[in-house]
Amino acid sequence: MPFLAASPVIPSFIFRCFGVLALLFLSGAVHSTESNQSNFIHIRTLAASCAACHGTNGNSHSTTPVLAGLDATYFSNQMLAFKNGGRASTVMHHHAKGLTDDEIMQLSHFFSEQKRISTPPPVPQELKAKHE
Amino acid sequence: MSNPTKESIGRRSFIKTAGVGVASLLIANQTWARAKKPPLGHVVVIGGGYAGTTAAKYIRLWSANNIAVTVIEKQSQFVSCPLSNLVLGGSKTINDLTFAYDVVQKNHGIHWVQDEVTAIHTDKKKVIMKRGELSYDRLIVAPGVDFNYEDLPQLASLEAQKAIPHAWKAGWQTVNLHEQLSAMRDGGVFVMTVPKMPYRCPPGPYERACQVANYFKKHKPNSKVIILDANPDVVSKKGLFIKAWADEYAGMIDYRPNNLIVDVDINSKTVTTDFETLKADVLNVIPPQRAGKPAQIANLTEPDYPWCEVSFLSYESKSVPMVHVIGDSVAAGLPKSAHMATSQARVCASAIVELMHGRTADHSPVFANTCYSYVDDKQAMHVANVYRYDAGKKIMVSTDGGGVSAKPSLQEGQYANAWAVNIWSDVLT
Numbered sequence: 001m002p003f004l005a006a007s008p009v010i011p012s013f014i015f016r017c018f019g020v021l022a023l024l025f026l027s028g029a030v031h032s033t034e035s036n037q038s039n040f041i042h043i044r045t046l047a048a049s050c051a052a053c054h055g056t057n058g059n060s061h062s063t064t065p066v067l068a069g070l071d072a073t074y075f076s077n078q079m080l081a082f083k084n085g086g087r088a089s090t091v092m093h094h095h096a097k098g099l100t101d102d103e104i105m106q107l108s109h110f111f112s113e114q115k116r117i118s119t120p121p122p123v124p125q126e127l128k129a130k131h132e
Numbered sequence: 133m134s135n136p137t138k139e140s141i142g143r144r145s146f147i148k149t150a151g152v153g154v155a156s157l158l159i160a161n162q163t164w165a166r167a168k169k170p171p172l173g174h175v176v177v178i179g180g181g182y183a184g185t186t187a188a189k190y191i192r193l194w195s196a197n198n199i200a201v202t203v204i205e206k207q208s209q210f211v212s213c214p215l216s217n218l219v220l221g222g223s224k225t226i227n228d229l230t231f232a233y234d235v236v237q238k239n240h241g242i243h244w245v246q247d248e249v250t251a252i253h254t255d256k257k258k259v260i261m262k263r264g265e266l267s268y269d270r271l272i273v274a275p276g277v278d279f280n281y282e283d284l285p286q287l288a289s290l291e292a293q294k295a296i297p298h299a300w301k302a303g304w305q306t307v308n309l310h311e312q313l314s315a316m317r318d319g320g321v322f323v324m325t326v327p328k329m330p331y332r333c334p335p336g337p338y339e340r341a342c343q344v345a346n347y348f349k350k351h352k353p354n355s356k357v358i359i360l361d362a363n364p365d366v367v368s369k370k371g372l373f374i375k376a377w378a379d380e381y382a383g384m385i386d387y388r389p390n391n392l393i394v395d396v397d398i399n400s401k402t403v404t405t406d407f408e409t410l411k412a413d414v415l416n417v418i419p420p421q422r423a424g425k426p427a428q429i430a431n432l433t434e435p436d437y438p439w440c441e442v443s444f445l446s447y448e449s450k451s452v453p454m455v456h457v458i459g460d461s462v463a464a465g466l467p468k469s470a471h472m473a474t475s476q477a478r479v480c481a482s483a484i485v486e487l488m489h490g491r492t493a494d495h496s497p498v499f500a501n502t503c504y505s506y507v508d509d510k511q512a513m514h515v516a517n518v519y520r521y522d523a524g525k526k527i528m529v530s531t532d533g534g535g536v537s538a539k540p541s542l543q544e545g546q547y548a549n550a551w552a553v554n555i556w557s558d559v560l561t
Contacts, residue, residue: 097533098518
């Protein structure tokens with residue numbers, strides 16, 4: 001490699017190339033981290049919207065199916081079936097049809113990773129206010 | 133907090149105040165002590181309804197308790213508007229729908245102040261209450277609706293509302309209206325008025341008509357329900373309600389659209405619209421509505437429109453920076469429902485947590501809304517939609533695929549009950 005050895009510019013050129021590559025790599029990593037965070041909060045907030053019927057993090061009360069810890073494949077298959085009409089429903093098709101297939105897949109992973117916990121629902125009590 | 137002294141709770145002074153022994157601050161302080169990092173800031177939430185309580189809980193959850201949250205709520209208890217029409221039908225009591233705030237406070241280390249907001253200095257980031265004051269890094273205004281009595285000033289007093297309740301915020305007035313219906317003679321007339329859109333709970337008035345008719349059918353079969361609607365038509369679940377009125381309550385419910393109320397005589401319970409004057413045995417005026425008072429005093433409403441314009445990525449006010457508005461007070465083509473309030477609250481909570489961490493909020497939020505209405509004691513029907521942020525229009529847009537029930541059913545009655553138990557649990561525990 002006489003050319004390389006003969007040129008004092010080359011080491012700094014190589015260094016610069018590595019520098020650029022390193023920067024590209026780092027910015028890619030930062031971008032990827034930002035993108036992961038952005039995607040994470042998108043799905044977390046969407047999943048939280050299910051809480052009105054399915055409880056906090058999918059831990060439901062009453063007769064609504066528990067989503068926390070549910071097998072991801074089962075979840076996505078059911079949601080896709082609600083979406084494409086393969087499974088009849090009273091309400092769920094109105095939700096499933098509004099989601100992208102990708103959101104359904106990500107929701108399936110989100111809920112499969114939630115711990116099943118049992119907490120008591122709030123206890124109703126006597127109304128105190130007499131005039132308002 | 134039962135008797136807060138004059139205080140300003142910023143990220144430093146909050147700890148200082150807790151340190152001097154204000155008992156109710158200790159829970160939050162202990163939670164912070166366990167957290168590895170110092171608090172990132174202090175969020176004050178005005179309003180402990182569906183929206184405000186949800187936002188408070190989820191900011192604590194998603195910040196891993198690193199953001200301090202204080203809720204200011206006037207009332208000592210949470211009373212659910214959803215299901216409150218069933219109190220009029222007789223299948224629920226108000227005590228089935230009333231809850232304490234202690235569990236959600238304790239579970240999430242939320243600082244709670246029972247007080248009334250009297251002023252908001254957004255330039256100084258300060259909220260003034262009757263018995264103290266609070267500083268914030270970000271403020272969430274979630275006051276629900278305020279009733280606008282400009283056109284019917286005779287109904288503005290509590291005395292007038294004892295005679296003619298709105299019962300549009302669940303509580304004592306719901307009980308009052310139920311008692312008036314119970315005391316009414318068979319063959320009497322129940323007249324209710326519906327304000328122009330937008331108002332809280334679009335299908336609510338029509339569900340109320342079903343519930344009162346259901347009560348009459350069982351106990352006072354010669355009585356009638358007259359709906360004077362300021363709108364040109366039934367504004368929600370129209371086909372389903374009209375069918376339910378015909379099938380279940382034939383001859384009992386008289387629906388009169390385009391009937392704007394212009395005058396009321398309290399003593400004779402007489403109501404006058406553009407077209408007619410009617411005497412009621414029981415009169416229920418659901419007044420026109422606007423953003424809640426704290427939103428008004430912070431100048432968050434539009435000059436020509438009494439609701440608050442926000443960014444749908446963070447619910448930050450378009451008028452005042454660092455102030456967010458969620459729930460019924462938001463100006464939007466979105467239904468003012470409890471589920472919608474909680475969905476908005478979570479997007480807002482998520483955005484605040486991200487922003488306070490120096491990150492960016494979700495640029496494409498998506499959420500759901502499900503709203504059930506009971507047509508009798510046991511059967512219900514729904515409207516459900518998914519809403520997605522439209523980056524071009526910068527609003528939440530209903531996606532294709534949403535819709536209403538094919539018909540009311542017992543199954544959906546159970547779903548509606550399960551919805552209530554789950555949303556209460558999500559908000560209050």
